[in-house]
Amino acid sequence: MPSRLQDELTRLVSAGVLRPYQAEALRTAAEADAGRPPAPVPPSATPEQPRTVRTPPTATHSSALTEVLGYIGGALLLGAVALLTLANWGEMGRAARISTGTSAAVILLGTAAVLALLRRREQLSSALASLGCCVAGFATYVAIEGEAGRVVGVAVALALAVLGVWWLAGSSLLVATFGILAVGVLVITADVLTPDTSTTTNSAGIAGTGFILVAFVMAMFGLVRDQVTAWSLAGAAMFSSSICWLVQERGEVMALAVGTAGPAALLVAYGRRHASAYAVVGCSILLVIWPISLYQLTNNVAGVAIGLVIASTALLLAVLLLTRRQRRLVE
Numbered sequence: 001m002p003s004r005l006q007d008e009l010t011r012l013v014s015a016g017v018l019r020p021y022q023a024e025a026l027r028t029a030a031e032a033d034a035g036r037p038p039a040p041v042p043p044s045a046t047p048e049q050p051r052t053v054r055t056p057p058t059a060t061h062s063s064a065l066t067e068v069l070g071y072i073g074g075a076l077l078l079g080a081v082a083l084l085t086l087a088n089w090g091e092m093g094r095a096a097r098i099s100t101g102t103s104a105a106v107i108l109l110g111t112a113a114v115l116a117l118l119r120r121r122e123q124l125s126s127a128l129a130s131l132g133c134c135v136a137g138f139a140t141y142v143a144i145e146g147e148a149g150r151v152v153g154v155a156v157a158l159a160l161a162v163l164g165v166w167w168l169a170g171s172s173l174l175v176a177t178f179g180i181l182a183v184g185v186l187v188i189t190a191d192v193l194t195p196d197t198s199t200t201t202n203s204a205g206i207a208g209t210g211f212i213l214v215a216f217v218m219a220m221f222g223l224v225r226d227q228v229t230a231w232s233l234a235g236a237a238m239f240s241s242s243i244c245w246l247v248q249e250r251g252e253v254m255a256l257a258v259g260t261a262g263p264a265a266l267l268v269a270y271g272r273r274h275a276s277a278y279a280v281v282g283c284s285i286l287l288v289i290w291p292i293s294l295y296q297l298t299n300n301v302a303g304v305a306i307g308l309v310i311a312s313t314a315l316l317l318a319v320l321l322l323t324r325r326q327r328r329l330v331e
Contacts, residue, residue, distance in 0.1 A: 005030055094142075101139030108132030109160070116168055126170020133160040133176050147191040154184040165221065171229045178218060178233040182240065185210035205251055208244035211237045212258065228275045231266065235281040238262025242289045252296040259289030286311065 009023040018026075085100060092100065109132035115125035137157025141149040161177040164170070185207055194203040215237035222230030238258055245255035266282035269275070294307040 098143045101135060101142050105132050105136035105139050108135055126168045126172045129164040129168055130172040130176035133157045133164060136160055150187045150191055154180060154187050158184060165225060169225055171226045174221060174226060174229050174233060181214045185214060204244045204247040208241040208248060211241035211244060228277050231269060232277045232281050235262050235266045235285060239285045246292060252293050255289060256293040259285055259293060
């Protein structure tokens with residue numbers, strides 16, 4: 001074979017244009033046309049043999065059943081203690097109630113801190129910390145009592161939950177933070193902003209605005225922590241806001257707007273992240289808020305049906321636009 005062809009094939013293989021076996025096939029064909037026996041294959045052009053990748057043996061979790069049973073046993077023990085405490089709560093004095101709540105909070109938070117420092121059972125540590133935050137807030141309310149006790153208890157629980165989210169970064173702490181914020185919205189609305197019981201209908205709109213703020217806070221948490229959990233909880237906060245606006249006098253339009261904005265954001269996030277939780281939460285909100293809001297606005301089942309048809313058309317158009325955009329990005 002001419003050295004020029006050999007050099008050109010070697011260059012093409014080195015440049016990645018040809019595979020070694022393709023260069024060998026061309027070399028063999030050229031030598032066959034020349035009527036000479038094939039020359040020995042140079043070492044550089046030998047076909048690459050696939051390397052055998054040895055996968056490490058999968059670690060067998062022999063203690064998985066023991067761990068699960070330990071969680072179940074701990075949960076049952078905690079439930080038994082809680083039931084006994086609730087059963088005897090009315091017979092306890094104020095000092096006994098304070099000591100019981102404080103002891104439970106210290107045990108839960110202390111155990112969570114020890115597990116976190118030892119870097120053992122991170123999920124269990126987050127779960128215990130989330131319970132400890134709530135118990136600490138309740139113990140603070142028991143110690144102070146009254147409206148001030150509720151506000152201070154929420155503040156203490158929220159501070160501990162935020163500290164836990166920053167330190168442990170567990171999804172259960174995000175859930176606890178959402179629950180504490182929700183309770184805080186109701187407490188501030190009822191005890192601080194609208195203490196007069198005659199303004200119940202106005203307090204619903206204030207609570208609805210508060211839940212919008214909760215949704216914003218959870219969305220911010222999603223930028224630094226578990227995004228799927230945080231943004232799903234943000235959608236739940238928007239759902240709570242819509243329910244509050246439905247209670248508010250002439251709040252159907254606002255409920256419809258909030259009940260549309262939240263699912264729209266979740267569905268856009270689903271189109272980008274492909275997390276099924278976004279689609280489930282978003283569609284659930286739409287299926288609940290839209291029929292109720294439309295019925296309160298039109299007071300007619302036909303109006304509800306027309307509104308749902310319009311909403312479904314808008315959703316289908318949004319799906320088509322997202323699909324086309326995704327195809328353009330792939331191309």
